[in-house]
Amino acid sequence: MIDLRSDTVTRPTSAMREAMARAEVGDDVYGEDPTVQRLETEVAALLGKERGLFVSSGTMGNQIAILGHCRPGDEVVVGEGSHSVWYESGAGAAFAGVQFAVAGRGGLFDVDELEAAIKPTAYWYPSTSLLAVEDTHNRAGGRVWPLERMHAVVRHAKARGLATHLDGARLWNAAVASGTSPAERAAPFDSVTVCLSKGLGAPVGSVLCGSAAFVARARRHRKMLGGGMRQVGVLAAAGLHALLHHRARLADDHAHARAFAEAVARAPGVTVDLASVETNIVNVDVERDAERVVSCARDLGLLVGASGPRRIRAVTHLDVDRTAALEGARLLVRAVELAA
Numbered sequence: 171m172i173d174l175r176s177d178t179v180t181r182p183t184s185a186m187r188e189a190m191a192r193a194e195v196g197d198d199v200y201g202e203d204p205t206v207q208r209l210e211t212e213v214a215a216l217l218g219k220e221r222g223l224f225v226s227s228g229t230m231g232n233q234i235a236i237l238g239h240c241r242p243g244d245e246v247v248v249g250e251g252s253h254s255v256w257y258e259s260g261a262g263a264a265f266a267g268v269q270f271a272v273a274g275r276g277g278l279f280d281v282d283e284l285e286a287a288i289k290p291t292a293y294w295y296p297s298t299s300l301l302a303v304e305d306t307h308n309r310a311g312g313r314v315w316p317l318e319r320m321h322a323v324v325r326h327a328k329a330r331g332l333a334t335h336l337d338g339a340r341l342w343n344a345a346v347a348s349g350t351s352p353a354e355r356a357a358p359f360d361s362v363t364v365c366l367s368k369g370l371g372a373p374v375g376s377v378l379c380g381s382a383a384f385v386a387r388a389r390r391h392r393k394m395l396g397g398g399m400r401q402v403g404v405l406a407a408a409g410l411h412a413l414l415h416h417r418a419r420l421a422d423d424h425a426h427a428r429a430f431a432e433a434v435a436r437a438p439g440v441t442v443d444l445a446s447v448e449t450n451i452v453n454v455d456v457e458r459d460a461e462r463v464v465s466c467a468r469d470l471g472l473l474v475g476a477s478g479p480r481r482i483r484a485v486t487h488l489d490v491d492r493t494a495a496l497e498g499a500r501l502l503v504r505a506v507e508l509a510a
């Protein structure tokens with residue numbers, strides 16, 4: 171089976187498992203796990219923030235950020251297709267009591283579109299208190315925010331009194347693809363979530379970073395959500411290993427995604443916006459029922475996901491080499507034919 175459903179499907183390498191087995195651990199709720207502390211310090215330094223907090227998932231990181239920045243009834247501005255709106259089980263509404271306003275179209279937006287999404291000030295409006303930006307943007311097909319545009323919207327949000335959060339689940343991909351550093355990209359944001367379990371290939375874990383005061387608040391919220399973990403250095407060790415060994419190779423995933431996209435784009439009945447394939451995610455628009463294409467692909471030995479009625483998403487990762495990516499493209503084209 172070639173599995174292109176997500177870069178979350180990777181399995182820990184044997185070197186990563188060895189690092190996990192060797193990890194020094196302690197009870198992290200007592201603040202006594204040295205490996206967790208090392209991970210939090212290293213990620214905070216990589217992002218140019220004061221502190222980091224190891225959390226179980228990107229979803230938990232985003233939700234703790236929303237809890238830390240907002241009050242019930244507040245509004246969070248996001249780009250179209252935001253992960254928090256689509257894939258976090260409605261947690262923003264359930265736990266923080268916020269609602270979402272969408273800026274612009276297609277996931278990325280500009281200052282005017284942000285301004286249009288901010289509610290005026292009167293007691294009958296929700297208070298727009300947070301801007302959350304996704305880089306890379308998942309549903310937009312792994313798009314990388316142009317640095318200056320991203321920083322301009324953050325500057326505008328701050329001028330309007332909003333807090334700012336970066337959902338950097340794939341910030342590592344954005345940095346590699348654009349030749350900028352994660353710290354440069356994260357610089358103006360109040361908080362940032364990065365994931366270790368996507369392209370980096372760790373089995374679990376994300377790190378939420380920000381100021382010392384923000385992370386102290388976040389630690390309480392993490393406990394409230396049941397995310398206080400104990401001898402979790404075994405997992406932090408996987409993350410540290412991933413950061414050290416799997417970051418630069420993300421460029422390979424991007425090259426494989428491009429090769430996949432170009433091969434698929436040549437087929438009839440299929441459209442791929444090649445200009446938007448910047449990292450490891452490829453959106454493939456099909457003139458067929460996407461779920462039917464997914465099921466035909468599975469029968470042929472390829473796993474992909476439907477991200478819309480006529481859209482397929484394919485994601486390259488650590489466990490997919492160029493040969494597998496090209497074979498995946500061939501099988502997807504065949505599945506589209508069969509789904510007719």
Ligand code: TLP
Pocket residue numbers: 175176177178226227228229230232253257304306307308337339340365367376
């Ligand atoms: N995305 C997953 C699914 O949930 C859709 C995937 O397969 O791409 N922010 C962004 C931008 C993400 O893409 C994801 C995961 C998360 C947050 C959440 O991370 P986890 O899965 O660790 O909660």
